[in-house]
Amino acid sequence: MTHPIASPVLVEAVSKQYPPRAGRDPLLAVQGVSFQVAPGEVLALLGPNGAGKTTTIKMIAGLLRPTAGRITLSGVDVASDRSRAVSTLGAVLEGNRNLHWKLTVRENLAYFGALKGVRDVRRRSDLLVDRLDLGSHVTKRVGELSRGLQQRVAIAIALLGEPRVLLLDEPTLGLDVLAGRQFQQSVKAIARSGAAIILTTHQMEVAQSLSDRVAIIAGGRLATLDSLGQLLEAHRTPGYEIRIRGVVPAPLLETLAGRGVTPLEADESGLTGLSVPEGHPEWLYEVLDGLRAERLELVRVQQQAVDLEEVYRRIVKELP
Amino acid sequence: MSNLATLFWAELRREWILVFRYPLELVSRLIWNLGFALMIYYGFNAIGSGGGQALPGFQDGQLGRLLGMLVTYIAMNGLNNAVELINQETQTGTFEQAALSPPPLWVILVMRDLASYVEMILRFALVLGIATLLTGVRFHLDVPALFVILTLMYLGLEGIGLILGGGALLYKRVGTLTQFAAMLVFGLSILPLEGLPTWMKGFVDVFPFTQALVLLRRSAVSGESLAAMATQGTLPALALTSCIYLAIGLVLFARMERVARERGTLNQY
Numbered sequence: 001m002t003h004p005i006a007s008p009v010l011v012e013a014v015s016k017q018y019p020p021r022a023g024r025d026p027l028l029a030v031q032g033v034s035f036q037v038a039p040g041e042v043l044a045l046l047g048p049n050g051a052g053k054t055t056t057i058k059m060i061a062g063l064l065r066p067t068a069g070r071i072t073l074s075g076v077d078v079a080s081d082r083s084r085a086v087s088t089l090g091a092v093l094e095g096n097r098n099l100h101w102k103l104t105v106r107e108n109l110a111y112f113g114a115l116k117g118v119r120d121v122r123r124r125s126d127l128l129v130d131r132l133d134l135g136s137h138v139t140k141r142v143g144e145l146s147r148g149l150q151q152r153v154a155i156a157i158a159l160l161g162e163p164r165v166l167l168l169d170e171p172t173l174g175l176d177v178l179a180g181r182q183f184q185q186s187v188k189a190i191a192r193s194g195a196a197i198i199l200t201t202h203q204m205e206v207a208q209s210l211s212d213r214v215a216i217i218a219g220g221r222l223a224t225l226d227s228l229g230q231l232l233e234a235h236r237t238p239g240y241e242i243r244i245r246g247v248v249p250a251p252l253l254e255t256l257a258g259r260g261v262t263p264l265e266a267d268e269s270g271l272t273g274l275s276v277p278e279g280h281p282e283w284l285y286e287v288l289d290g291l292r293a294e295r296l297e298l299v300r301v302q303q304q305a306v307d308l309e310e311v312y313r314r315i316v317k318e319l320p
Numbered sequence: 321m322s323n324l325a326t327l328f329w330a331e332l333r334r335e336w337i338l339v340f341r342y343p344l345e346l347v348s349r350l351i352w353n354l355g356f357a358l359m360i361y362y363g364f365n366a367i368g369s370g371g372g373q374a375l376p377g378f379q380d381g382q383l384g385r386l387l388g389m390l391v392t393y394i395a396m397n398g399l400n401n402a403v404e405l406i407n408q409e410t411q412t413g414t415f416e417q418a419a420l421s422p423p424p425l426w427v428i429l430v431m432r433d434l435a436s437y438v439e440m441i442l443r444f445a446l447v448l449g450i451a452t453l454l455t456g457v458r459f460h461l462d463v464p465a466l467f468v469i470l471t472l473m474y475l476g477l478e479g480i481g482l483i484l485g486g487g488a489l490l491y492k493r494v495g496t497l498t499q500f501a502a503m504l505v506f507g508l509s510i511l512p513l514e515g516l517p518t519w520m521k522g523f524v525d526v527f528p529f530t531q532a533l534v535l536l537r538r539s540a541v542s543g544e545s546l547a548a549m550a551t552q553g554t555l556p557a558l559a560l561t562s563c564i565y566l567a568i569g570l571v572l573f574a575r576m577e578r579v580a581r582e583r584g585t586l587n588q589y
Contacts (some may be wrong), residue, residue, distance in 0.1 A: 018584055058584075061420045065582045083422040091420055097413025102338060114330030115421045115428065117323055157417070 006075025008088070008164045008196035009037040009060060014069030015220075016055050029055040031220045032069070037196040037213075039164070042187070044211035044228075045200045046312055052220040053200040057169050060198065061093065062086050074164055087117070090158030090195075091167040096150035098157070101143035105134055105153050108142055109160065116161045128156040132186060148179025155186060166190060168199045172206050184209055204309035216312060218319050228308065235311045238278035241304045242287060243271040245297040252290050259283045271299055324431070327423065331435035339439055353393065353447045360389045361455055387536050390444055394470060395529045396502045397440055398477035401433045402485030402573075403498050419586055426573045429485060430478065437474050441467070465539040465546045469532050469558065476528030476562030477505075479569025486576030490585055505529050528565060531558040 016030040030052040037043045047053050058064040060071055062082040071078045076085040092098065099108055106125065113121030129135055132152045142150055151171065158166060168187070172180045187210055191197050201207050207214065214231055216224040224231070241264065253263060256274070260283070264273035276284050284301075291298060339346055406429075409415035418428050452458065480501060487494040508530055516524065524530040535554055538544040549555035580586045 016584075019582075021583075055584075063416065063420055063581065063586055064584050065578075083424065086420055087422045089420070091417075093416055093420070094413045098417040100334070100414055101412070102341065103334065107334070107337060111330050111334050112417065112421075114326050115418065115423070117326070117422055 007036040010072045012070045014066045017067045042197040044207035047217040088164045090163035092154045093169045099142045106138040112157045166197045208308035239304045240276040243273045243299045327431045331431045335435045357451045395505045398474045399501045402481040406488045472562045473528045473532030476565040479565035482569035482573040486573040489580040
């Protein structure tokens with residue numbers, strides 16, 4: 001049954017238990033997961049390896065049947081009417097592996113267009129080739145293309161049927177910086193066109209750049225589901241971050257601890273640091289004076305910001 | 321219906337592109353097929369001239385050998401195609417893209433097999449032509465009869481292929497089973513059907529491969545027409561048997577596809 005105003009993706013209390021196999025116990029991969037995705041929204045589905053992300057994505061795509069619960073795509077139940085439900089869906093699940101490498105880009109588009117029942121495949125292909133900047137590669141075999149280009153071809157194929165839902169499972173895996181950036185721009189454009197997008201990735205900067213909402217799944221359960229802005233705000237620690245070269249001596253640390261100053265982990269450049277709470281500007285000067293007295297090189301002082309990676313780490317760490 | 325035609329055309333086009341994109345592979349296949357045909361032909365001729373009798377399965381002589389080769393090879397492909405496609409595409413990753421497309425998997429597989437069948441028939445017409453030139457065998461060739469009989473047989477064996485393909489979705493390694501089926505077909509093409517035990521005779525009487533083999537010999541040796549076969553009931557019998565095999569294959573494959581989607585084995589390899 002199609003609802004008058006149906007959500008592009010509605011996942012209701014979905015669970016998946018894999019049956020026992022070859023001496024292994026049954027595996028409860030997903031437990032009572034619920035969420036929905038609105039048109040034009042990008043939902044990042046994050047979680048550690050084996051958390052249940054790919055199982056959830058595959059259930060949405062109809063590749064796996066849930067043990068319990070219900071998934072509808074634009075109001076159509078995936079379990080009971082898979083063909084009709086997935087007609088509104090595009091997916092890049094295994095990236096470049098989903099393509100026929102011996103066929104050219106154009107031939108892949110024509111082939112998968114027919115498979116998806118796309119009318120006027122040629123016109124639609126031309127449009128996507130243009131949009132994804134694949135014009136100079138259409139007559140090349142997919143196997144000859146770089147990974148970034150192959151990924152773009154995979155997206156073009158996923159978009160052939162003008163899907164209302166796009167599933168992207170680890171779409172930037174193995175892409176270089178430029179290809180990754182181009183890919184992100186493509187995804188943003190697709191979202192602007194109104195498609196609901198579900199993205200799984202281990203690259204937090206990609207998730208932060210693309211997503212409107214974030215769902216963190218761990219042990220098969222949904223641990224968090226919130227907008228990106230609210231998540232970042234909720235985990236923001238008001239204060240200042242001081243980065244220095246060298247090690248802060250223990251006596252100084254002990255002295256500053258009375259001011260609520262805490263040491264920070266070394267960043268990617270190997271700089272150590274201190275966190276100074278907000279609200280007492282004079283404490284910041286006291287810390288700086290202490291560092292100067294120890295002749296430690298000050299690299300930067302900035303207002304403390306939290307990124308999605310930090311939020312993710314905190315949430316996953318707190319989980320049982 | 322138009323969707324099926326579009327899908328079939330897309331599969332045929334893909335098959336065609338791949339055949340001609342790799343010319344060395346095409347030539348190798350032709351040489352292999354021709355070599356197989358000539359090996360069967362001269363091999364059994366040698367058995368005959370060596371004082372032994374020609375094997376009863378080839379009692380129609382030289383023509384029987386060539387036809388036996390043709391039908392056997394096509395039958396083996398009909399049995400293997402679905403399993404090969406599933407195994408190959410789960411490894412390359414394209415199977416998942418097919419599995420999340422709107423048409424049911426069995427539709428896609430049957431269209432692929434039919435496209436592969438068309439390519440195979442054309443290749444065999446060429447091989448048969450060259451083989452007859454080289455061996456000097458001449459025979460009456462009723463092309464429509466040959467096509468109808470082979471197609472009906474292929475559809476029947478496609479049913480068995482789908483069951484094996486469904487097995488591949490669930491259990492992955494079904495190589496021994498497909499080899500057994502292929503050997504069964506090969507065995508039936510050379511064994512004297514008349515000398516089989518009763519229980520086995522009952523099986524071969526309702527096996528599309530053996531039914532088709534008998535009809536092809538009648539068409540090629542005696543010049544029996546399709547109309548005559550239809551009147552005698554032999555052609556409808558083949559059609560009915562094939563339809564039953566295909567229907568059983570489709571039902572079981574659809575069931576196994578559903579179970580594979582439940583167990584999560586669809587795209588594993």
